[in-house]
Amino acid sequence: MNTGIRIQAQHLHQFIEALFRHAGSEAEEASRVADHLVAANLSGHDSHGAGMIPSYINSLALGYLQLNQHAKVVRDAGAIVTVDGNAAFGQVAALEAINMGIEKAKQFGIAAVALHNAHHIGRIGYWAEQCAAAGFISIHFVNVPGDPMVAPFRGTDSRFGTNPFCVVFPRKDKDPLLLDFATSAIAFGKTRVAWHKGQQVPEGCLIDSQGAPTTDPAVMQTPPLGALLTFAQHKGYALATMCEILGGALSGGKTTHKETLHGSVDAIFNGMTTIILNPEMFGTPEMEKETDAFINWVKSSPQAADEPILVPGEWEATNRAIRRAEGIPLDNGSWQAICEAALKAGMPQEELEQFRLLVH
Numbered sequence: 329m330n331t332g333i334r335i336q337a338q339h340l341h342q343f344i345e346a347l348f349r350h351a352g353s354e355a356e357e358a359s360r361v362a363d364h365l366v367a368a369n370l371s372g373h374d375s376h377g378a379g380m381i382p383s384y385i386n387s388l389a390l391g392y393l394q395l396n397q398h399a400k401v402v403r404d405a406g407a408i409v410t411v412d413g414n415a416a417f418g419q420v421a422a423l424e425a426i427n428m429g430i431e432k433a434k435q436f437g438i439a440a441v442a443l444h445n446a447h448h449i450g451r452i453g454y455w456a457e458q459c460a461a462a463g464f465i466s467i468h469f470v471n472v473p474g475d476p477m478v479a480p481f482r483g484t485d486s487r488f489g490t491n492p493f494c495v496v497f498p499r500k501d502k503d504p505l506l507l508d509f510a511t512s513a514i515a516f517g518k519t520r521v522a523w524h525k526g527q528q529v530p531e532g533c534l535i536d537s538q539g540a541p542t543t544d545p546a547v548m549q550t551p552p553l554g555a556l557l558t559f560a561q562h563k564g565y566a567l568a569t570m571c572e573i574l575g576g577a578l579s580g581g582k583t584t585h586k587e588t589l590h591g592s593v594d595a596i597f598n599g600m601t602t603i604i605l606n607p608e609m610f611g612t613p614e615m616e617k618e619t620d621a622f623i624n625w626v627k628s629s630p631q632a633a634d635e636p637i638l639v640p641g642e643w644e645a646t647n648r649a650i651r652r653a654e655g656i657p658l659d660n661g662s663w664q665a666i667c668e669a670a671l672k673a674g675m676p677q678e679e680l681e682q683f684r685l686l687v688h
């Protein structure tokens with residue numbers, strides 16, 4: 329049985345900040361990356377939390393991820409802004425791009441921000457939450473150019489990324505409604521977490537290198553590689569296609585095809601086209617009442633199982649409350665890989681040992 333460790337959010341934040349300072353990030357950048365990764369772990373999405381660190385350190389060593397870079401406006405066309413992520417940390421480039429979009433939405437009521445060439449922007453819900461915190465609805469189409477992992481419906485090998493889709497709807501004095509998922513049946517990071525834990529993944533998520541169904545996450549970690557399947561068969565595939573085109577082609581970035589394959593699993597880049605709407609501009613005074621009425625209605629359906637009926641975003645909010653109180657769990661394999669990455673980033677062994685004392 330592969331158990332793990334637990335670490336309080338503020339300690340994990342300090343550790344990640346220190347790690348990226350050693351890697352060469354300025355203080356502000358290290359802090360923004362730590363904010364994002366810890367928030368992903370708190371929300372329950374361990375696939376996009378601290379477990380990404382080894383991959384980021386590898387990407388940096390290979391010359392893909394560029395430190396201390398910022399988003400650069402390529403075109404400003406009123407309500408629409410196109411932004412080059414400059415291979416910067418996605419946690420910095422997306423923050424800056426979404427801030428630009430929010431400013432535009434304040435001005436115009438509706439805005440679109442198209443970000444391309446950002447290094448991994450992580451959990452997309454984080455960017456939606458940034459919009460919701462400012463009072464806005466947002467819709468995000470994301471692609472992962474050059475890094476195919478998902479097979480098309482009726483295909484037998486990987487042709488595109490896990491292309492997440494995300495929508496947020498803010499609510500006064502309540503958590504926003506948040507849809508945020510990969511268009512693959514499961515996120516790639518979840519195969520990594522399952523592999524580290526020695527677990528199988530659910531049926532219907534993976535095929536092996538021969539195109540045969542499997543539940544073994546090793547097919548996504550060690551050659552010969554298999555592929556993820558899209559969720560809901562042709563529907564997930566269709567949505568993934570729109571994420572590829574809007575997130576990649578429309579944003580001024582790349583889509584995945586023969587000429588853009590980069591061959592490195594650690595060089596994760598994202599394109600993201602985001603539409604931001606000011607709900608107040610719709611002039612619909614019943615909006616909140618109707619939203620609450622719908623939520624109460626669906627939640628009053630007789631439960632099929634022991635677990636409660638949730639609305640989108642509630643799973644994350646519940647995890648946040650539990651993990652803030654009890655600490656963030658990390659499996660041993662992930663924690664070991666993160667510690668090795670810290671040493672690789674230049675953290676002295678003695679400093680690492682001090683952080684190791686904080687886990688329980």
Ligand SMILES: NC(=O)c1ccc[n+]([C@@H]2O[C@H](COP(=O)([O-])OP(=O)(O)OC[C@H]3O[C@@H](n4cnc5c(N)ncnc54)[C@H](O)[C@@H]3O)[C@@H](O)[C@H]2O)c1
Pocket residue numbers: 373375376448449450451452453470471472490491492494506507508509510511512513514515516518598637638639640641642643644
């Ligand atoms: N940057 C990238 O390239 C990239 C690629 C893929 C995925 N991701 C991120 O990975 C994360 C994980 O993706 P995933 O596909 O594993 O997500 P997932 O399968 O865990 O689905 C999460 C969504 O389902 C909702 N949900 C969960 N349980 C629910 C329930 N019982 N009732 C109603 N709604 C429920 C959540 O609130 C959330 O909206 C996401 O944050 C995504 O943005 C990023």
